[in-house]
Amino acid sequence: MNPHPIEDHMVLMSQLYPAAYSQIIPQQEQVNLLELNFGSEHKLESERKDRLASELGLDPRQVAVWFQNRRARWKNKKLEEEYSTLKKLHDSTILEKCRLETEVLKLKEQLSEAEKEIQGLLERADRASSSNSPSSSQSMEAVDPPFLGEFGVEPYDDHVFYINGMDEWIYI
DNA sequence: CCGCGGTGCTAGTTACATCA
DNA sequence: ATGATGTAACTAGCACCGCG
Structure with a gap:
């Protein structure tokens, strides 16, 4: 698969519809707008999907897929953060356990x-x-x-x- | 009430470019 | 050259909803 399907899609569309695509939206701007939308709401209802797609000059299906993948990435990141927090808590608990065991021996x-x-x-x-x-x-x-x-x-x-x-x- | 089609979701996978 | 990584797109399976 091509890693830049959005860009390729736009190239194709600009070839098919040169008038409509006389001003190509830079890929970074597309991502920025998608991120902005994702930031305000992770779910994508049909109306918003269609509006975004037309704003970006993309297939609504592409916008839907982008949101699906973005949610997956967001979830992974959240899980990693949760894991990190729990690991820190676990480590400090182990440390405290050792300290208490030493104290019990002393007593x-x-x-x-x-x-x-x-x-x-x-x-x-x-x-x-x-x-x-x-x-x-x-x-x-x-x-x-x-x-x-x-x-x-x-x-x-x-x-x-x-x-x-x-x-x-x-x-x- | 029930079956059906449409839609959207998640989780997992694939294909490919890029980078160290 | 190669393995790791990131990402768009796809697939399967499930849930929900509106319609006849």
Whole structure:
């Protein structure tokens, strides 16, 4: 196929009807007018098609085909833009996911450390209570509460602690 | 209500020129 | 010379509408 059928069509028409085509509309002007019309409305009703065709000196069928192809190009471009937007969103979401996973790992490490500390404190408390009192049936009542507080761990009741800075309750 | 023809649409394809 | 790209034109299939 010829890539410039509009131009060829006009050459043919100017040969057939030299009077009517004494002033040939440049191809760029034709495209400009078509683009202008496409910009105002993508659909082409029959009346507008015929009017455009006569303004441009083209077959109405050519105008219809031009609009069909132009719509296809417009749709492709829109899809590409949508894809690009979604890809950017996807990439930033993946990045945020990685960041959050790293943070979870860090927090788990902190939690593990805190649990170790608590375990150590409990063992110390046990040793202290058993040495202070001959009765092993005694509970945590024997432990001095401020002792735990200095490590940022506050006793809530006998077996529940609130860890400062971690916003988390530990049940033992 | 139904079938039919006309029209316009989309999606996919073809043919060809142009360009890197 | 060649592969990628852009574009006019075509085709098939579908939907809608008016008419008899």
